[in-house]
Amino acid sequence: MAQDNIISINNLSKNFGGVNAVFDVSFDVPIGAIKAVIGPNGAGKSTLFNLITGIEPPTSGEIRFKNQKVNSLKPHQRAAIGLSRTFQTPQIFGNLTVLENVLIGRHLHGRSGLVGGLLSTSRSRRENREMREYSLQLLERIGLVDKADELAENLAFGQLKLLEIGRALASEPKLLLLDEFAAGLNQNEADEIVALVQDVRDEGVTLLIVEHHMRLVMNMSDEIVVMNFGEKIADGTPDQIQQDKGVIECYLGSEDCDA
């Protein structure tokens, strides 16, 4: 059973000076699924993402990615085995061009190092060319190719969100974590990203998403985990979640989530 899940979270906890940001959370993400993590602000969703990608070490518990315990791996090592993410506030390299941002996403697919770079060896130049071609195709796909040589800091917010997903895709991840990809976007921009995300899933990438936009989440997710005050309170299909009494009481009941 375990090999059908790309990632398994087992009894994961994170304690920040006495506050349980994440407490005893367990869930699996099946290969090829779109799984959403929802919950009110402060429920521990972003902390959960930081634990999974290795930015924060967990206090206890286990993260298994592709059946391998990854607790002790650094973020770059987790990236190397197929884990990539975006951030709630886009972490774009603003001083670099749009193309260069995607090229950094492509970093893991190159090999040339310091000496190759200093001497600009033919191997490192060829590799650079290949990375550029791939990255330009990716920019074409996300509709930013005409901005390729612009500084990323000059992009509009929606374009930054797109670029960040593009950058993550450039690494060809197996599991992509998207932290509030639709937050702050208008309907058109959100639709564009949803279409992209579904495309990506169809190509075999598994997605774990945090999103507040309930209709989006219910429509696109295969499974949903609901968190509140750091704990998991429900885990199931969108239908199950919408029927779940605990969830309705604790989270959905008091809010108009169809916005």
Add this chain to the structure above:
Amino acid sequence: MLNSKTNRVASGYWLGIFLVLIAVFPLFSPNPYIMTIMAFAGIHILICTGLNLLIGYAGQLSIGHAAFWGLGAYISGVLTAKFGWPPVPAMAASIFGTCLVGLVVGFPTLKLKGHYLAMATLGVGIIIQIFFVQLDDLTGGPQGLVNIPSFSVGPWTINTPLGNHYLIWTFTALGLFGALNLSNSRMGRALKAIKTSEVAAETMGVKTFQYKLAIFVLSTAFAAVAGTLYAHYLNFTAPETFGFHNSVLLLTMVVVGGVGDSWGPVVGALILTFLPEYLRAYEGLEVVLYGVVLVAVMMFMPKGLAPLLKAIPSQLLNLVASGEKTYGAR
């Protein structure tokens, strides 16, 4: 919009102009005094180019880089003057030794988040300088190390102003060439990413710690080469050259020139090497004028002078290019 290919062509253009200027400089300046300052400028540019890779690319700070420059000078100086080594292997030893110290300083400090490298280099810089003074059997103590032979390769000794000019500026040009190449490379991009967001770079698979350490050690290697050239050029080195004051001066050169711009160290080091010499005419006021220049640059050109200088003649460059065509057709 400039894409990176035209960027590379442009930087190749600049490098070409730069090399020509350096090559013909001695023809227009038979004055040995100017040649001496020019040699110091070349040495400063080399150190600052390494320092700029560290600050401008990886976003890390070294406040003790003059000490690494000094290590380069002293290792090579002591090995040649006291142990009779030829300069070339002495240079290799000085690069190796300086990098080793860089590694020892960088390894524990770069693992930490924050500007611990700055703190560590500040302290290590002071300690290294104390060694220069105290190990007087080897280093000559506070009076300095004398009788360092001129640079030589096999039977050829380089001891004329002209020879030293080309020797020093060859290394300077090589360093600059490397820095320009790195800017457009996989590693260079990764370093720039680290500067903006270490977390994001790390999640893209960039080995942030290893890369920061590598670039720091590389920057000490640049300083070591500069130190070797310095020692064999002057045939003498003294401890006070490699103290805190000059570490700050080197940083100032990088900042005035333009942090993160490969041409920044060239502009900054040239100006701040020549400026004090010209300000000497205004005795007593020189420090004030120097300060005013620095403050003015920081206030009105916070990105440094190099980007500004490159922007102004981009139109002129086109004119020159078309002019060259007509000239060539004749």
